[in-house]
Amino acid sequence: MTGPLGVPAFRRLLLAAFVSEIGDWVLLVALPVYVYQRTGSVGSTATTFVVALLPSLALSPLAGVLADRWDRRRLMLVVTLAQAVALLPLLTGDLVLVNVVMAVQAALASLFEPARNALLPEVVGREQVAAANGLAGLTANLARLIGASLGGLVLAWGGLPGVLWVDVASFVLAAALLTRRFPVERGPSAATRHPWRAWLEGLRAIRGPLRGMVAVIGLVAVGQGLFVVLFVVFVTERLGGGEAEVGLLRGVQAVGGLVGGAAVGWLARRLSAWSLLGWSLVAFGAVAATAWNSVHLTTVFAFYLGVFALCGAPGVVAGAGTMSVLQLHTPDTVRGRVLATFLSLYDAFQALGMVLAGVLAAPLGLTALLNAQAALYLGAGLLVLLGVGVVGSNDLDGNSTSVVRGNRAYDP
Template sequence: MRRLRDLMADTRPLRNDHFRRLWLANIITVVGAQLTVVAVPAQIYQMTGSSAYVGLTGLFGLVPLVVFGLWGGALADHFDRRTLMICTTTGLIGTSALFWVQAALGNTDVWLLLGLFSVQQAFFAVNQPTRSAILPKLLPAELLPAANSLNMTLFTAGAIGGPLLAGVLIPVIGFSWLYLIDTLSLFATLGAVVRLPRLPVEAAMKGTPGLRSVIEGFRYLRGHPVLMMSFVVDLIAMVFGMPRALFPEIAHTSFNGPDEGGLVFALLFAAIPAGAVIGGIFSGWVSRVDRQGYAVIVCILIWGAAMTGFGVAVALADQWQQAMLLVALLMLVVGGAADMASAAFRTSMLQSAADDAVRGRLQGIFIVVVAGGPRIADVVHGASAAMVGTAAAAAGGGILVIVGTMVAAVAVPSFIRYRITRTPTITQ
C-alpha cells in the first residue's frame, strides 16, 4: 500500500495556500478555456465553410504567442508579478466576454473573430511566463517538479475533457453560451491571483522592458549551458519525434478509418495527452529525483523509443491490424507519460536554476519553444511522409530523437550532472 502511495502524484505543493488556490481555480478555468479553444474554429467553419479560414487560427494564434511570449517574459522581470497576473487575467476575462458578445449578436465577420483570438492569445502569452515565474517564490526547489506535474496533469486533462464537452454542448446551447462559461470561469483564477502576496522581482531590470531586455534574456541563456540544454533537448524531442501530422493519414490508410476522421483518428490524437494524464497521476516519484538533468535525458530517450515503436507498429499494420493498433496507441501513451515527466523536470530546472531577475524571460522563451517545436514537427513529418511513407517518417523521427539526445548529452555533460539542492522546510 505504501508503494502505491509513493507512486501517486505528490500533493505536498497543495499544502501551500497560494498554490492550492491557484490550482483549484484552474480546475474550473482550464475546462472553460478549452471550450473557447474548440468554439473559435467551429464558429469560423460555420461562418465560412472553409478549412483554410479555420487554418488561419494557427497563424493568428502563433504570432502573438511568440511576440508577446518573449515580451511578456521581459514584463514579468520588470513589474510586480502579482500585479501583472491581475492585469493579464482581467484581459483574458475581457476578451472572453467579447467572444460572448459577438456570438450573441450573431457576428458574421470572420476577421473580427480572428482579431479577438489574437488579442486573447497575446494576454495568454504574457500571463503564462508570469505564472510560471512565481512558483519558486511560493515553493522550495524540491517541490517544483511535483507542482509542475500537478499543473500539467490538470491542463492535459482539461485538453481532453474540454473538447469532448464542447462537442456535446455546441449543438445544444450554441457558441455564445460556451464563451460565457469561459468568461465566468476565469473569475475563479482572478480571485486566487488577487489573494497572492506582492511578488516583486529580485534585482529587477531597469528601464523600459523592450527588445533589449529580451536579447539580454537570450544572452543569459547562452551563458548557462544547463538551461540552454533544457531547450535544445526539447526541440530535438518535438521536432523529430512528434508525429501528430501523420495521424490523419495513418488512421485512414493503415487502420482503415474514414478519410474524414473517425474513431481511430480520435484515439491517435487522444493517446499522447492521455499518457500525460496517466503519467501525472503516477508522478509521485518526480519529487524524489535529485539528478533532474539525467532524468530529462532518460525521459526523452523513452519518448524517442516510444515514437520508434509507434512507427514500427504502423509498418506492421498490414499484417496484424488490430494488434498493431493497440501497440501503436500504447506507444503513444508511453510517450505522453515520458513527455509529461520531461516537461515537469525542465520547467523546474528553469524555475530553480535561473536568477529571479531573468525567470520571466526564460519562461517566455520556454513558451515559444513549446508552441513552436510541434508546429515545426508538423512540417518536417509531413514532408518526410511524402518521401518515405508515414511508418518510416514516424520510426525514423524516433531514432533521430534518440541519437540527437545522446549527442547533446555527451556535448554538454554538465546537464546530466545537474542536481537540485534540497531545503528542509516548505515555504507557506
C-alpha cells in the first residue's frame, strides 16, 4: 500500500475521525430541526448555533497552546471521551440543555481539531500532506453522507434520545481507535511559557500568504453562518420537506465531496495554489445561487438532490487545500496555535453570519439572504483570483503549495 494509507497510524487517525464525524453529523442535522420544531422560530434556531460557537472562541488560545504543549494523540483521546459524556443531558429534551450541550460540544471540538490537524503532517510526512488532506476530506464527506442522512431519520424514529446514543457510540469507537500509541508521540514541548504569551507567539507566525487567507476565510465563514440557520427554513418552507428531507439534502452534498476529495491530489499537481482555491470558490458560489433561485421554477425534490450533490465537489477541494496551506506554512512548534487561531476566526465570522440570519430574515426575506450567502462565496473566490495574498507562494521547504478551511467541506 502506497501513499498516506500506507501509514498505519494515519489509517487509524482517519478511521477515528470518520466514525466520530458520522455521529457529529447526526447531531448537527437533528438538533436544529428539533429546535425549529419546538419553537417555530428562526431566531431561536440561530441562537442555538451562536451559543455553541462562543465557548470555542473563548477557548481558542488554550486549544492551540495545548496542541503544541501536550501529546496530541492523548489530548484527542481525552477530549473524545469527554464529548461522549457531555451528550447525556440531551436525554431530558429540555431546550435550555440543548443549548448547553451544543456549547460544550463545540468547546471540546475546539480542543480536538487543532491537535488532529497539527498531528497529521507528523504522521504522514510533509510530502504527503496534500494527499492526506484529500483523503481526510473524502472520508469526512462519506461520514457526512451517512451521518447527515441518518440525522433526520433517527430524530423522526427515535427522537432526541436516539440521536444521543448514536453520537455516543461514535465517540466511544473513535476513542478505542486512539488508545494505541502513534510512532510520532512526544512529551510536553513547545509552549512552555505562560499560555497567553505562547498564543501571541503563534499569532506572529501568521504572515506572508496566511494574511490573505484571513479575508477569504472571513467571507466564506459569514456565508456558512447564514446557511446553517436558513437551510432548515428553506427546505421546510420552500420545498415542503421535513426531518428526513433536511437530513438527506445535507447528506447528499457528500456525493460530490467524495469526488472532490479523490481529485484533490490530481488537481494540486496541475493547478497553481491560488487558482485552485479561487475557481473552486467561484464554482461553489454559482452552484449555491442555482440552488436558492431554482425554487421559482421547480420544487421537485429530485432536482435539489442533484444540485446539492454537485456543490460538494468544489466545497471539499477548497476545504482540503485550505488546511494544507495552513499546515505547510507553519512549523510544528507553533502549528497547533496557528490552526486554532484560524479555526476561531472562522467560528467568529460564522457566528456573525448566524446573527445576521436571525436578525435579517424577517425584514429582508429568505431569498435575499440566501443569495447574499452565494455572493459571499463568489466574492471570496474573486478576491483570490484577483491576487489577494501571495500568488505562487512557497511552503516552508520551498515547494509549491496548494492553498485551498479544514477537512470538512463547505456548505452551499
